[in-house]
Amino acid sequence: MKNIPFISLMILLTQLASAADTHRLRDYPAEQVANKVWVIHGPLGFPSVENQGFMNNPAFVLTDAGVVVIDPGSSTAAGEMVLRQIDKLTKQPVVAVFNTHVHGDHWLGNQAIKDAWPDARFYAHPRMIAKAGAGAAEEWLDRMNRSTDGFTANTRALIPDQAIDQDRVIEIGNTHFRIDAPPKAHSNTDVMIEVVEPGVYFTGDNITYKRIPRMDDGTFKGSAAACKVAKAAQARIYVPGHGPSGGVDIIDGYCDYLATLYRLSGELYEEEMEDYEMKPRIARALKAYADWDGFDAEIGKHISLAILEYEGSL
Numbered sequence: 001m002k003n004i005p006f007i008s009l010m011i012l013l014t015q016l017a018s019a020a021d022t023h024r025l026r027d028y029p030a031e032q033v034a035n036k037v038w039v040i041h042g043p044l045g046f047p048s049v050e051n052q053g054f055m056n057n058p059a060f061v062l063t064d065a066g067v068v069v070i071d072p073g074s075s076t077a078a079g080e081m082v083l084r085q086i087d088k089l090t091k092q093p094v095v096a097v098f099n100t101h102v103h104g105d106h107w108l109g110n111q112a113i114k115d116a117w118p119d120a121r122f123y124a125h126p127r128m129i130a131k132a133g134a135g136a137a138e139e140w141l142d143r144m145n146r147s148t149d150g151f152t153a154n155t156r157a158l159i160p161d162q163a164i165d166q167d168r169v170i171e172i173g174n175t176h177f178r179i180d181a182p183p184k185a186h187s188n189t190d191v192m193i194e195v196v197e198p199g200v201y202f203t204g205d206n207i208t209y210k211r212i213p214r215m216d217d218g219t220f221k222g223s224a225a226a227c228k229v230a231k232a233a234q235a236r237i238y239v240p241g242h243g244p245s246g247g248v249d250i251i252d253g254y255c256d257y258l259a260t261l262y263r264l265s266g267e268l269y270e271e272e273m274e275d276y277e278m279k280p281r282i283a284r285a286l287k288a289y290a291d292w293d294g295f296d297a298e299i300g301k302h303i304s305l306a307i308l309e310y311e312g313s314l
């Protein structure tokens with residue numbers, strides 16, 4: 001009989017451990033892309049049960065004042081996973097977090113950082129801050145929770161409170177973070193971040209590589225302008241919102257996809273074609289991107305959006 005309390009305790013501990021595991025994201029390696037800059041390249045694809053809702057590219061920069069995180073992922077579990085990778089490299093505090101835009105796969109990990117490092121400052125574009133506060137946060141919490149079958153249920157939205165806009169430069173621990181804020185590009189809440197000293201440029205979802213993102217909140221013309229701005233920075237390394245990092249040439253693919261899709265949608269619209277009729281022709285012209293993740297899911301929607309934008313420009 002005297003063993004019963006011990007057994008009960010073991011059962012309780014096992015239950016607690018499995019409850020904790022329920023919200024634990026599997027680890028992904030942090031890859032060094034430049035001096036003091038690390039990127040956790042998430043899997044391609046859209047949020048799912050399989051990927052636990054994690055599919056962006058969280059990153060961190062080691063400065064003399066502490067760690068700066070960019071886009072800590074889609075959930076509290078993702079933010080905790082990012083913190084575990086940082087912990088392998090430094091015991092310095094996280095002092096700042098940048099969020100590239102309002103889409104929750106990039107920033108719903110904020111709360112985990114705040115819980116671990118309450119003094120960290122959270123930066124985003126003023127429209128990101130406003131939109132997140134006006135309902136986008138709840139929408140994305142719900143979207144993540146549904147697409148992961150409840151894996152992200154314990155996630156809360158920590159909305160940034162430090163507004164950053166075009167040409168702002170923030171110095172943190174002898175490292176300079178310069179902001180480009182292209183209007184109406186991927187989400188109309190976008191910032192792109194140049195980490196000046198190592199020459200690394202974070203594009204957010206204005207540029208993706210080997211993955212076609214949603215364009216529901218963006219414009220084709222604004223995205224084309226963002227491509228030019230990103231290229232003009234002449235960074236050594238570009239880190240896209242999704243997909244592998246690389247040199248300036250990783251920008252060309254997605255920008256060519258957008259430009260071709262927009263141009264052909266306009267031309268075929270002038271020939272009085274309906275969007276479903278255009279789709280096979282445009283898909284053929286874009287066959288170089290047919291193996292990019294999300295191509296089949298997004299191309300029809302992209303054509304419809306391109307036609308609307310084209311009509312609006314007439």
Ligand SMILES: [Zn+2]
Binds near residue numbers: 187
């Ligand atoms: Zn996005």
